[in-house]
Amino acid sequence: MQTDTNLKDIRVAITEGTSGLGLALVRLLTVKGASTAFVARTAPSVERIARETGAHGIVGDVGRKDDIYPMALQIAGNLGGLDVLINNASNLGPTPLMPLADTECEELERALSVNLLGAFRLTKALFGSLAASARNGRSALVINISSDAAVNAYPGWGAYGASKAALRHLTSIWDEEAKAQGVRFLSIDPGDMDTPLHATALPDADPSVLRRPADSAAEIIKMMIAEFPAAHVVGVNG
């Protein structure tokens, strides 16, 4: 079934938008006409992807507290508000992967600061924009990118898995709390993808058996659209 969707009325922000799943999301969303902003740490990569896609590129580190409000200011300012926030930035913890007993405290802290605290802080800073969107008859949605490591106890994935498990539970609680404001929270596991993060974690994995980030991005956008009333999604066929 062919779906041709025009998302031109929807404003989306994505963290870590210059590689892997985040980049695939930025590309697909901009092709579909969404007003898109993305964040990443490296200025040259941000500029390159901004030029390629036409999205608003913002330089910042989700794991640094002092970067969060400047990011939120640029997201809400450039997009004139926000309908969808996709917390995609992820830190793997120690690389190569290590048992927890060999994981440095600082490595766990860094994984938590990106995967849990960063997502929490940015969502909190932008919650006013999301709630404003919902109040004014639009939809408002936070998508937190999760992993099967948030559920299963994979040896060596302790820092990543524990931080993603915490994010998953935070997502569930916030979804309950934010219903009153009309803001939905989704936790999505995009599956094992052929991404730089996966290659770092499992360098010997066969990429041909992994999902393409573009396929996962398409599925995430489909789930996102399902949360939006038809009025804000133009030209849906099929």
Place this chain on the structure above:
Amino acid sequence: MIAAQGPDRRSTRLLTVAADGSMRHLPRSGMASLFNPGDVIIANDAATLPASLLGIHVTSGAPIEIRLAGWIRLGDPTCFIAIAFGQGDYHTRTEDRPLPPPLLAGDHLLLGPLAAIVEHLLDHPRLISLRFTDNPATILTGLAGHGRPIQYAHVPEPLALWDIWTRIAAEPVAFEAPSAGFALDWRTLTAWRLRSIHFATLTHAAGISSTGDPVLDLKLPFDEPYRIPEQTALAIGRAKAEGRRIVAIGTTVIRALESAANADGSIRAGDGIARGQIGHRSILRVVDAILTGVHERGESHFELLRAFTQDAALDRISQNLAANGYRSHEFGDSLLLHRKPSQA
């Protein structure tokens, strides 16, 4: 009254003044239990720009502080009305800040990573319009990285953006925080919702509250653009038809609503400009009560309260606030004042 030491959103207090003048002290968290089903609470959801920019006046090489203070076109960050100060920063009271170096139209300013040109001088040595030479996204990046919240000497610690964004802050269009909104949190909004009290917002580009210069302060507040969503106008219309109260969170909400009011008290949704002051001669057509900070006689915010009740009543309120050690300024305590029926 005691000046605020800094932002502290959980230990603040609230004096409520009913339409008959009776007063009650509450912790501000007690707001959740106020108001009646069907009442509409309206707040300003503007987020606040880091609108203070330190830099150099290129012609003279002298240091300068620019405080962005007004939009030329709402949402276009290339041009602003601005106040200029000479050497120093917020640690010095604005009243004691030196004038900027003499400015001429066409002068270049370097404000951190941002380059700007003085477009016009506006009838006062501190008041200019300026134009940034970069594109809007680059200007926002420059403001996000180099700009600091506009701050006054009564708060000694440097403020961060998280200090000046209210919980409901959305689009960054204000130059100073719509500070009455610091009284709101999501717990209170959820409690109101459960009690069928309607919460709505507008977006009003709150300007600066003080320049420290008595001549320039007479021009405040500057014209301020606002946007009223259709849903907010409809909620007000319904509440008015049912005889419910309209409660404004802050003076900017009053300015926007009264500016957008038709003679029958209905509201025009959309964009507008709030001009002039509201004071004791103003007739309020929309708002029944205001939640505001603690203000002192002579401030423009206090002048606005004279539209709600008589001077003798305001004197009694001021005495009560002072006697009970209420804290003034933007991070202080709150006052909920209902309009006296005779003022309707």
